[in-house]
Amino acid sequence: MPNDDVVRRGRLAGDRKGEMAHFLSSMRADRCIADADILVDIAHLTMLCKQQLVTPANTRVLMGALLELYDNGVPESAFDDHFEDIHAGIESTLIAMVGEEAGGRLHMGRSRNDEVAACIRIRLREDLQKQLSALLGIRSMLLNVAEAHTETYMPGFTHLQHAQPTTLAHHLLAYEQAFSRDFDRLNEAFARVNMSPLGAAAFASTSYPVNRELTAKLLGFDGIIENTMDAVGSRDFALEALNDISLMMITVSRLCEELIIWSSQFVGFVTLDDTFCSTSSIMPQKKNPDTAEIMRAKSGVVLGACVGAAVTMKALPMSYNRDLQELTPHLWRGVRAAKQSTRLLIDMLGTATFHVDRMREEANRGFSTATDLADMIVRRLDLPFRTAHSIVGRAVQKGSLDIRTLDEASIEIAQKSLSKAGLTQEQVDEALGVVQSVSLRRAPGAPSPFAVKVALAGRKEVLKGDTGVYEARQARLSASIAALLADARKMVA
Secondary structure, eight states: OOOSOTTTTTTOOSOOOHHHHHHHOOHHHHTTTHHHHHHHHHHHHHHHHHTTSSOHHHHHHHHHHHHHHHHHOOOGGGGOTTSSSHHHHHHHHHHHHHOHHHHTTTTTTOOHHHHHHHHHHHHHHHHHHHHHHHHHHHHHHHHHHHHTTTTOEEEEEETTEEEEEEEHHHHHHHHHHHHHHHHHHHHHHHHHHSOBOTTOTTTTOOSSOOOHHHHHHHTTOSOBOSSHHHHHHOOHHHHHHHHHHHHHHHHHHHHHHHHHHHTSTTTOSEEOOGGGOBOOSSOTTOOBOHHHHHHHHHHHHHHHHHHHHHHHHTTOOSSOOTTHHHHHHHHHHHHHHHHHHHHHHHHHHHTOEEOHHHHHHHHTGGGTTHHHHHHHHHHHHOOOHHHHHHHHHHHHHHTOOSHHHHHHHHHHHHSSOTTTTTOOHHHHHHHTOHHHHHHTOOSTTOSSHHHHHHHHHHHHHHHHHHHHHHHHHHHHHHHHHHHHHHHHHHHHO
8 A cells, every 4th residue: 555645755855744744634524525536537537548648558457446446445544644635645545556657647637626626526516416305305394294284273473472373384384485495595506516627737727638528527517617727716616505505504493493492391382203302311301302402503513614614715816725625624514514404304303293282272372363353343344454453452452352442442542432333242253263364364375274285286396396306417417427437447348
């Protein structure tokens, strides 16, 4: 196995050890891109052979070694800190395996600058696809739970105060729609991630007649980043992905916050499955929603990674600077935290038990249907809404919404009695009913069972379309890599 860094040996003297080697090495983050690096090497070597820059004989020897690393994994020795990065580690490993006559030709027409940029993009596109898949799963689960609770009445809140009654289905559909926008943002970001920087070399391309379009096609990229300086010196694709993932995790955090509150004894809207909870080391009665709490905290991890990456990038001149090495760990940390959270959220939602009776009990508290009463007064007595609003508000202040209290309030505000104008207690009681309140709200996106069923049908169609986009892209990427590897094996055979 290799015992020296083939990149350093020509220009630089001295063997860096200990703290200095560890400080400059990016190996911890590079473990995320080692497999991608082998794919990039295979594609680059394929292109060099087709461009007649490497002979078929040397290609066969070198490709055989690359396929061995792909099939069996990159050896641990390639991750040693005395290499600055995994690219140097793999190149040194290949030279140790096949000799420099063949192994030393792999780096023709490229730099570690375009190499690492390509590896990051390949790994990030894989992670984005996994995140998009998780979002499809979350949205599907929310739609399934919502469909089962179109007539589960509950209080809606503003300022965390009882506001107006709604349904659990309506509440969950709000989150599904938010996660749908998260899907759209990440889906759009994918298009800017999946572009090839290969052929840019250090920043000024190369005098070898490389075929940039070929390597892009072999690796499943949608095209090339034309300006070679921008190709190696920019990481806005990573910042965009982190920004979009941060927005998604804010949605996750808000949902977890509600599940935490709802699962408390004094609210009692939901019971989370024991799998997602823990108990106390001292209080045997405790059941704590720890998974939801950690997910809520993970949103902070992702936001921190996003800010850290942006601050690393903000003052860098074109083109490549070593500072970019410190951006990549932020990217992987943010992606990993989000991926862990969204996968678990699907199962946490699917195993939760919602307490229908308890929700219904709270739906009418806090005069939550007072707006419906004001609307009814407007319709029946032709009063201005602001007058009706003031009458009902004054009655609430007095502590009761019955005809007597409304009469007192109306005389104070409108100088006439509502009951004498024809309003009855039966009409008041009907207007204050929770089911009546919700059923009247039939506009698109409203909480009535009718409107929710229409919304469910529409959201399912959107989800079906998004699933098709994801699956078609996944099939294209898989086919590109499969074709690349098949061609590589033919070269060896």
